[in-house]
Amino acid sequence: MRIDVVSIFPEYLAPLELSLIGKARQDGLLDLHVHDLRDFTTDKHRSVDDTPYGGGAGMVMKAEPWAQALASVAEARGVQDSKPVLIVPSPAGERFNQALAYELAEEDQLVFACGRYEGIDERVIEWAEEHFTVRPVSLGDYVLNGGEVAVLAMVEAIGRLLPGVVGNPESLVEESHSDGLLEYPVYTKPASWRDRDVPAVLLSGNHGKIAQWRRHEQYRRTAERRPDLLESLDAGTLPRADRTV
Numbered sequence: 361m362r363i364d365v366v367s368i369f370p371e372y373l374a375p376l377e378l379s380l381i382g383k384a385r386q387d388g389l390l391d392l393h394v395h396d397l398r399d400f401t402t403d404k405h406r407s408v409d410d411t412p413y414g415g416g417a418g419m420v421m422k423a424e425p426w427a428q429a430l431a432s433v434a435e436a437r438g439v440q441d442s443k444p445v446l447i448v449p450s451p452a453g454e455r456f457n458q459a460l461a462y463e464l465a466e467e468d469q470l471v472f473a474c475g476r477y478e479g480i481d482e483r484v485i486e487w488a489e490e491h492f493t494v495r496p497v498s499l500g501d502y503v504l505n506g507g508e509v510a511v512l513a514m515v516e517a518i519g520r521l522l523p524g525v526v527g528n529p530e531s532l533v534e535e536s537h538s539d540g541l542l543e544y545p546v547y548t549k550p551a552s553w554r555d556r557d558v559p560a561v562l563l564s565g566n567h568g569k570i571a572q573w574r575r576h577e578q579y580r581r582t583a584e585r586r587p588d589l590l591e592s593l594d595a596g597t598l599p600r601a602d603r604t605v
């Protein structure tokens with residue numbers, strides 16, 4: 361997969377050189393490029409923002425540097441059958457979740473446009489629709505200072521789903537949100553720590569019982585912490601006997 365990120369703070373994306381995503385880049389599993397929006401300005405101050413039409417607080421990102429940057433990224437990709445996906449982080453976008461991470465992990469190129477200030481001139485989004493499949497995406501119902509933190513989270517969530525990025529693909533199957541539930545609690549050695557014991561079933565060696573306990577814990581924890589997930593869960597996909605809460 362190729363990922364392009366456009367930002368006025370390219371150094372904000374430095375963590376994408378670390379850990380599993382950094383290794384995926386080194387191993388050629390992920391081709392990630394970070395672009396400085398200011399490289400696509402033409403004035404001597406390299407300005408990317410201006411006052412909002414209609415008045416009000418804050419500044420708005422200018423259309424032309426964004427169009428130049430996005431056109432350059434689309435061009436670098438060369439001629440393809442499908443349009444690349446342009447993700448515009450925005451608190452006014454669709455909510456990012458694991459299902460969307462899986463969907464986006466199927467794409468061959470993702471472009472992320474990191475907004476700042478009051479956001480990007482809306483005409484850029486309209487123009488971009490001619491060249492990209494545009495998806496405004498929100499990390500959650502709160503406001504960040506810029507799109508970079510949202511991009512770090514999304515690239516990590518999407519990148520770890522790419523084949524070969526996570527060493528043991530089984531860990532992707534068992535984790536929270538992969539089947540609509542939260543993950544069960546996990547423990548490691550020692551079996552007893554500060555008067556707290558690991559649940560005995562996990563030491564039993566009985567794989568059937570362990571699987572049953574874990575399933576039960578998934579439902580218990582989801583009901584306790586995220587009952588909204590249980591409501592939207594398709595009960596038909598899971599054995600009725602598992603529904604112990």
Ligand code: SAM
Nearest residue numbers: 449450451475479498499503504505506507510
């Ligand atoms: N005025 C905008 C509004 O009220 O919708 C908020 C602008 S915010 C200060 C600047 C930039 O941060 C946005 O353009 C977007 O790129 C990013 N951002 C802020 N909150 C976000 C969120 N919850 N999810 C994704 N991106 C976000």
